Amino acid sequence: MFAEKKRGFASDNYAGVHPDVLAAIASANEGHQIAYGDDEITQGLTKTFERHFGEGAQAFPVFNGTGANVVSLQAMLKSWEAVICASTSHANVDEGGAPEKVAGIKLWTVPTEDGKLTPELIAKQAWGFGDVHRAQPAAVTITQATELGTLYSIDELKEISEYVHSRGMKLHMDGARLANAAASLGVGLQEITTNVGVDVLSFGGTKNGGMGCEAVVVLNPDLAASIPYIRKTGMQLASKMRFISAQLQALLEGDLWLRNAQQANAMAKRLENAVGDIEGVRIVRKAEANSVFAVLPSEVTARLQNEFRFYVWDQVTGEVRWMCSWDTTESDVDSFVAAIREEIGAGDGNRTRAVSLGS
Amino acid sequence: MFAEKKRGFASDNYAGVHPDVLAAIASANEGHQIAYGDDEITQGLTKTFERHFGEGAQAFPVFNGTGANVVSLQAMLKSWEAVICASTSHANVDEGGAPEKVAGIKLWTVPTEDGKLTPELIAKQAWGFGDVHRAQPAAVTITQATELGTLYSIDELKEISEYVHSRGMKLHMDGARLANAAASLGVGLQEITTNVGVDVLSFGGTKNGGMGCEAVVVLNPDLAASIPYIRKTGMQLASKMRFISAQLQALLEGDLWLRNAQQANAMAKRLENAVGDIEGVRIVRKAEANSVFAVLPSEVTARLQNEFRFYVWDQVTGEVRWMCSWDTTESDVDSFVAAIREEIGAGDGNRTRAVSLGS
């Protein structure tokens, strides 16, 4: 059995908190502060977020990614409106139906090749404007980096944004792994959000080395006024908010966000490169951020999972997801690659042995 | 102007985090742990909660008190059902309508003298069973300690519970300040929850010295199965849950919860006693937990608020709330009392002087 605290490749939220973030929390713990966001640290976030996202950007800390997405989308939609998303989007498949259940949001889903929408794909659902029988498409949400480890280029983002706005809709970005995207593209956070026309962003700090720190970042100032209310009714308003804000501040005041993302990305690239030439392992799509998707024999997967945590992404094809985090080390990757090699090499003999041992 | 980090009497969530809780968070930050509650620390909570609430008690950590209340109530109600509550309850007046907006919960409110329901008061809304035109009363929620600083005795709780169950309803307790109630009554947590027949409890750790740690505690095991789903759709499922669980563990594994509550309660009592004989200050109701409600001249209030943070509870009557927290010290109270005496003594002369200075 594997040591419980061993670093695996299951998810970047299996990782702990970066020491600098922890230190920031401790240092925020001084005296009394006004609750619910009127504390000094939260107030100070404004400047930090403006520096990264441009003047006028407004950040509203929330508890988790689902909360950030639902609050963001609700601020962009009237009660009868709907949002277009990739069928693989977190909002569609991994939030337990929260968008529908908390906020009555209709999702118009579009199948994609690689988790990425395009104007052509969005157009498949962007119709029926003015027809009461059709939940009115009013926003599009895209994920950067996507749930499938892919990235939108700046040009792709611009095309999407132009199309979305040309149809009178608004653009939301699920940036649970925005840092990984920016790091991989080698650009600042503003270049792939504000500058391409994103209206509202879910900014993710938790997977980037935080403890639990996400934010709704409003880039289109017209949409900001309702957020405080929607955050409250969405049960995403922290009383001792300073401790969430301190985490965001720690990640963003210097380049910690970037270093953490670069490390995770580099480890994914190292893993991709190392397994690329192992016979029996097929990389499904290019690892552009901090995850590697691969197909390997299911019995190999089963044996590997005795040593390292990771998820099977598709039971039918045997596709697995290997996710690297800010704390993944070269040694973690190398041990994992060695284990893959060993288990693949072991082949049928191993399986037989296993059966013998079991009897 | 008052020093930003001075301890005031505004709210127990203006306070920071107890050092032992902070230490527990730091010590939880070791290696990878399964996300979303399958980590070792969260698993270990079960035993701790069973020790405090009896065998079979199940705790589900959530982010905040509104989340705990709404998840709890949703687990007790079918879609067409309603909950009876005091009109002063947090669920009614301080959650931005989250029960209605997130979960479609109808609240049947009852005015009370002191924030406390009784069988007679509950009966005012517990009728119309089987009538489709009336949102069906199916649960009652009470707050212990109440929003008005009062307490239910064990006998009062038993009477309520018996009545509620005799009408086929279920009993929820908002225990955002449960620790203060138990400390004040000098009993264990179980005596005022499980033993009196509470079905589901919102247990509050944040105000008790935590950073952000609440839990839905299911005492009626029939109601537990749905909580994981409702917590997820209610956007209250933390990915790195170990860090919330570590806080709850720190508070509950020893007697930290009790010491913190006792300190807050004692300071409220000290404050009540000290102002009791100041002419011009009237204690509105007995300080049974960690808050003092008093009426004093509004100009005195205004001047005091320049030095100490606290809230005016009722603009019309001039009633104010002074809330003590786990970190309130005797010296805090004494300084505050001195300031009250001074400002009251200053009287009209002071006001005149203020005007002169302003001119």
Next chain:
Amino acid sequence: MFAEKKRGFASDNYAGVHPDVLAAIASANEGHQIAYGDDEITQGLTKTFERHFGEGAQAFPVFNGTGANVVSLQAMLKSWEAVICASTSHANVDEGGAPEKVAGIKLWTVPTEDGKLTPELIAKQAWGFGDVHRAQPAAVTITQATELGTLYSIDELKEISEYVHSRGMKLHMDGARLANAAASLGVGLQEITTNVGVDVLSFGGTKNGGMGCEAVVVLNPDLAASIPYIRKTGMQLASKMRFISAQLQALLEGDLWLRNAQQANAMAKRLENAVGDIEGVRIVRKAEANSVFAVLPSEVTARLQNEFRFYVWDQVTGEVRWMCSWDTTESDVDSFVAAIREEIGAGDGNRTRAVSLGS
């Protein structure tokens, strides 16, 4: 036992359909018509409603009163907002929680003497603007005629409207019995709606002699654009709408609405007058529209209910509601009054006899 089809005093929706309305339905049944409101009859309603409510009034037919109220309120509120209403309002007590459950609407309720709000009463809940913890009061709903059979005078309406708008809120009127109110006040429909500043009206045709015909009538044109969408998502959009519109047209194109209301009102007045001097019957409040509220001995009520249908309004006080409808006749009233006299006269002797018979 009473004949099933005898006219009683239970509700104006126990009555059938006025023959002229039925004839209008039959005459609408000609050939094909575009569904969902693009038919000729529905289009023609505009002129009729403008004649009654002023230029620019827009009517949107819906199925029932709850639907009209919820669609109206939803059009006036953002997702985090709330509506102030009398605690006796239909929206609060008789819609099964539909406002909360369908639309997440928080109701801030106010106890009243007679079902009528005043600026002073509204002010009890019209506060906390800008405070995210408080579901934001954004609309007030009043019922004309009220659920307790009382009326707002034109002056009272104006005062309310001015107050409501001065606080930045909007005014909704539940006009399930608007016709009865106008008839009783001797004014047109416009005088007590558009002219006093009502923003959106739920107009009731069903109790006025229709089969099932209500309408959301938008008097504040800024609020009209969303109604078609909200009506659809609220499941209140009829496919063969022409048959609902034909009913509204039949009631409103001539003076049928007025004659029906006058008849119901006159019968309530006749009943009130006739029972006013019966010892043992106490009229609770003046019958201003088409209902009479009275207190009489519960055993008398029980015996009367063997012959005539009507509802006990308050089990504790024994208050009953006698509702007259468009088809109530003088002879209906006189028979009922005779029965009341007889049952009251029978008194204890009767009860004793009943017991004897039962033995």
Next chain:
Amino acid sequence: MFAEKKRGFASDNYAGVHPDVLAAIASANEGHQIAYGDDEITQGLTKTFERHFGEGAQAFPVFNGTGANVVSLQAMLKSWEAVICASTSHANVDEGGAPEKVAGIKLWTVPTEDGKLTPELIAKQAWGFGDVHRAQPAAVTITQATELGTLYSIDELKEISEYVHSRGMKLHMDGARLANAAASLGVGLQEITTNVGVDVLSFGGTKNGGMGCEAVVVLNPDLAASIPYIRKTGMQLASKMRFISAQLQALLEGDLWLRNAQQANAMAKRLENAVGDIEGVRIVRKAEANSVFAVLPSEVTARLQNEFRFYVWDQVTGEVRWMCSWDTTESDVDSFVAAIREEIGAGDGNRTRAVSLGS
């Protein structure tokens, strides 16, 4: 321009009401009846529905098809559950998002060839049971006849039902055109609902010759208890319900439902046969119920729509839908076919002429 009241092929809800249904409404208009479904006619429906759907079937009249679907599904789902449906289902594409918005229902959609689900297609979404991140699949809804004019055979229904129940889910049928399906298959209503294991049915009377009469029909008695409450909170409870029940009774007490469906089906078949050999018209899929889907040149469509109402189903392919109703006559079909022939024959010459005329 076409005569407004001419019968076209746009929808079966463009048709009026069958004279026998109108007569039933008129005959229900006698005296007072208890409101909200306790009237004699509604009570009498039970026997009628049991005769058609088997002992224990319970019918709850509602206003419209969206209402029937949403009330049905809500009764089958807990708050965190989801329903699997064809992506072309009415619930997904034609209800303005009412399932999501009124009831927080997550729809797991599956693309299909012909609007029909199969166990294999359902399996694509029937997974993740017990995983809180996935809105739990708990019901499947199928439409009979489908929105694309196709039918499920009895064997297909049985296979689906067995699969659905084997996965612990429940089966809902949207029977807005159930009569057309039964008529086409030559079986009774019970054979394709109760007997194949449908749990809850939305039964459609409006398109079958009613004015506005649908019903939630509960075939799995475990699911009946909640319907009255859900119907009320879903704003689908009619006060003068007798007039809806009378319509359902008129359709179902004799064989009016069957005759009306047979007529519509026969006319669709006649139309399909007649256009089948017109060059330039391609029948897209077999007309199994009362609609014909065809592709024809868009300019022909445009010219035809000047004379006859019908909808373009797919702007890209030029597919149109021709729907026949209970009142469609042979002469209607023949005139339409003649017009198609003429417009297709007219071809380019006509277009040229049009251009000339326009210049």
